[in-house]
Amino acid sequence: MRTPEEQLVDASLDMGKALLLAGGEVTRVEDTITRILHAYGMHKVGVFTITSLIEVTARTPDGDEIVKARRIAGGYATNLDRVEQLNALSREICATCPPPQDIISRIEAIKYPKPEAAWISYIGAMLAAGSFTVFFGGRLADVPATIILACFINWMDRKGIYKKENQLLFYLVCSIVTGFLGCILVRVGIGVHLDKILIGCIMLTIPGIPITYAMRDMLLGESITGLFRFVESLLIAASIAGGFLLATVLAEGVL
Incomplete structure (x- = not known):
């Protein structure tokens, strides 16, 4: 079973993937993931991002090392409204530190909004x-x-x-x-x-x-x-x- 820290890293990777696919720049993706993990007390956070891969290394408050990677596959699109919503969500996450499950559900709601006419x-x-x-x-x-x-x-x-x-x-x-x-x-x-x-x-x-x-x-x-x-x-x-x-x-x- 995954630990809460691993769930948190997975949630931050979901956030980074959503930003990247919505047209967010690489520096924004790396900064967002780093800030989220720091807000939950993790340190020695390292994030490497290219258009097809996000890799995260982080050390938990207990001293355990977590290394995870996420393959980015799928069509890229420029959706500045989605980028803005994800940015607002990331700031809220850093301020309130909700459970990782809530983060994932909020990201999914932004990724799949009600389709326009x-x-x-x-x-x-x-x-x-x-x-x-x-x-x-x-x-x-x-x-x-x-x-x-x-x-x-x-x-x-x-x-x-x-x-x-x-x-x-x-x-x-x-x-x-x-x-x-x-x-x-x-x-x-x-x-x-x-x-x-x-x-x-x-x-x-x-x-x-x-x-x-x-x-x-x-x-x-x-x-x-x-x-x-x-x-x-x-x-x-x-x-x-x-x-x-x-x-x-x-x-x-x-x-």
Whole structure:
């Protein structure tokens, strides 16, 4: 049976994993775990974090050494509201020191909130993609095709087909299908400028925030994590660009 100290370390690892998957920086994850364990009287706390692993070493007040690691697997997302809620919870934990079981249940409640209405994300995708299409030189006649493709991309993203297992494959398939559908829409008269339509749609998938986070991590001295995130973002961007290019080439030969 796990001791209360081991349960506490597990709870702190759950907190760190939730922060990391919500887009929290590595330094925030390490600082949060360290502060929580110190609040419960543990000392000589060491936390090592990269995008795929969190490792914690801590010494209990009785002098026992605890070493635990948590593999981080799953899709990363930027959710600043979730990061803020987790930060508030961590401060409350440090102030009140609740039982570890309560910490885990509170984290789960933040990780799995009541889902928002689907129409909100669809409206956002349509407005964003349509605006970028016009901004980059498209006409109003291109907006209907952009809206259709934006809804398809948002549907794919909400379904998350293979996204958690392999983001590169997900974005490659998504961009190929979107590009091919765009070619069909232009051929049947829905839209005029295929390049402007696809530019508007591609802006919904470009990993701009992850690239920014990678630069931030490197500037904060977390070179390994920053490089991991930067390379992953470049590979995703390459798969998106390659998918749209492949779709247009195939469409020219088929349609």
